[in-house]
Amino acid sequence: MLTETHQQALIERIRDIGHAEAVRRFFGLLKDLIDIVNLPNGDARLAFSVRREKATIVADINFFQALRIQKPRRSEVEYHLTVKKTCRDRLSAIEELVFEPITEKSDYVAVVIGQSNVHLLHQPTLRTCWEDCLLELVESNKRGPHLARHNPDIYEAAEDEARLSDLMRLADDPTLGNSVLNGHTVEEPEVGYAVDAINQPQNLILFGPPGTGKTFALQPYLKEQESSLITFHPSYSYEEFVEGIRPEVMGGQISYRIRKGIFYRACLAAIHQAGYATLGDCLNDSPENRNRKLRQAPAHYLLIDEVNRANVASVFGDLITLLESDKRLGAEHELWLTLPYSQERFGVPMNLYVVGTMNTTDRSIALLDIALRRRFSFREVMPDPSVLSVVEGVDLSQLLRTLNERIEYLLDRDHQIGHAYLTNIQTHADLCDTFRNRIIPLLQEYFFNDWAKIQLVLGDNPAWGKEPDHRLVWVKKKYTANAASKLFGETPDFVDEVVTYEINPYLQREDYEQVPVEAFVKVYQK
Structure with a gap:
């Protein structure tokens, strides 16, 4: 009978x-308070109570008020967070905050935040002051008769x-009476909206070489x-992605x-x-x-850039099982599980769409976990030379096609160069700068500094017929047996003919006026 009285009192205050x-939001703060003070339900130092004379729910620690929500008759809902008086100076820069004394001689004050300024509840300085105060109140020697007024239903909620x-x-x-708490369901009215079915898989990964516009393809989701x-990285973990315990x-x-x-x-957003x-x-x-x-609900999108840079499994x-379309909440074979840390029930709603991007030069799809590959659809995004134009006599579209055909022959299709590398080219200097700072370093990485192959890709090999001054990668020196003998004083037994290379010195020094247009035209024209 006592539990019913506690429950009814709490319901009335929520209604008030x-x-x-x-x-x-207040009960979220209560959960934070419980986690910080680490006291069980019924501990004599902790009291959660309701005040009948006001629309108020209060959390007390020892003799002191720590947190309160109330709804004054003629104003908005207010949150009261207790902090030490010494924090007033640190918080004075936040103009919207109102300070209210708890008692005349108290070392603590209440920070009052109205519903219109609710964002301030998560202001870092205020949160730090409040949390520090909670820990101090737990250690206080001033005890109050908390067991007499504690409402355990508030703690449980x-x-x-x-x-x-x-x-x-x-x-x-x-009118629902106890039917809700006894596990009976109540039919709710129809949702007042309906949306068109979304014509895409619920789990989708866009994959392809760098610079093909995979991340750009996420922009419509972000805007509309x-x-x-989120962007994955090698140290990203389950604890950051779903939930985890963090020390503070x-x-x-x-x-x-x-x-x-x-x-x-x-x-949760989905x-x-x-509703x-x-x-x-x-x-x-x-x-x-x-x-x-x-x-019927609108979709919510979780966008994961560089999905394969983390250990996805x-x-x-x-x-991973809950991601399957028929295992999602609302689907025919819906499933949920209990999360390991919070012990909350959890499922993936059917209106959540997961869209990831994957750079195939980092890791092949074949190396992804088989369970993940089975649950995701994959859509290849390849270079599109048709979006490029002619700049100062250089056909960027044909230039890109030729480069990629040679890369695919010498390496594979996953290491092609995306059109994004050339989309912002406006002048000859822009083109030189792109090759110097982006394309040639990328080729060095692709071919592990095998300069002979880099020359083949750029058409700088002697058989292609470029004039020596038109080449982007030059032969620096050929070491014959005689030259090696002069260099070492003898001819090394393990050395035949060695060739060293260098990037066109004019290009390297950013003296782009000395780099002729033919250096790029003759990449694709013999």
């Missing part, structure tokens, strides 16, 4: 506050998002759609908190598009409602 977003969702639904619709963007130093003490990654946040506040709400809904709402971990 009357702002679902503000309530969820902060720890369990599904529980909070149920309480908020009861606050929103009192709800999207999240606050007040000279190390604490460990669970941080959500971009994949988790993208899934279900928001379907769900949390993943718990989505998973607590009936399969029929979930299917209908997610199928390690980054996705046990979520």
Whole structure:
């Protein structure tokens, strides 16, 4: 009976506050507070309570108020975060903050933030001051009669998002009674919108050589759609992608908190598009409602640039199965799992689209994890010479075709040069600069400084017929047996004829006026 009284009091205060977003944000702060102070539900130093005389929910640590939400009758929802008085100077530069004394002689003050300035709740300096204060309050010797007024349902709602969702639904619709908390589902009205089916795979990787416009292809998603963007790197991990425990130093003490990654946040954004506040709400809904709402919801895109630079199998971990179209939330064979750190239920909604890019010169598709390749569609993006024009007598389109045909013959198709290397060429100097700083260094990397092959690609080999001064890569010196003998004082037994090379000195010195147009025209014209 006592639990029902606690529950009903909390539901009434949520109803009095009357702002679902503000309530969820406050309970998110409560969860942070619990993680920081690391006290269990029922500890005498901790009290979460409601105030009947006001639309207020309060968290006390020992004798002190630590956090509060309230809805004054004639103003917006307010958040009160307790900080030490000594923090006022550090926070004075933030004009929107209002300071309110807790008691006349207290060493602490409340920072009051209205709903219109809610972004300040995550202001780094304020967060640091608040978190440091929480750790100090835990160690205080001033104890209050907390067990008498503690409402354990508030603690449980902060720890369990599904529980909070149920309480908020009861606050929103009192006619539901206990049916929500007893596990019965309630039909919700039809979503007031419908969208056209998206004509692309839910999991897609754009792959090809560098400079073919793979990253550029992500721009429409960023400009026109709800999207999240991340670039993978070799040290990227599951803990950063989904969730993980991160150490933080606050007040000279190390604490460990669970941080959500971009994949988790993208899934959350996707279900928001379907009208769900949390993943718990989505998973607590009936399969029929979930299917209908997610199928009608607008898409959210998770864009992963350079997807193959990370250990993809390690980054996705046990979520790789949930990416399959028929295993997603709302699909026929939907699945979810329990996350290892937070122990929350988690699934991938069907309106989340994962689009990645992959540079084939870094790693071949054949080297990707087979499980990943089976779950993603792959779309090749190759160089497109047709987008290039003629600049000062040089046909850039034909120049690129010739370079790539030679590279494909000597190496493979994955190491071609993308059209993006030449799209911004306006003058002869631009072309020289691109070859000096981008294309020739790229060829050096491709061929491991095998200059004879680089000459073949550039048409600088003697048989192609370029004038010596027109070549971009020159023969610096040929070492015959006689020349080697002069160099070493003897003829090395293991040396036959050695040829050394250098880049055209005019090109190397950026004296581009001395580099003739024929140096580029005769790459493709004999």
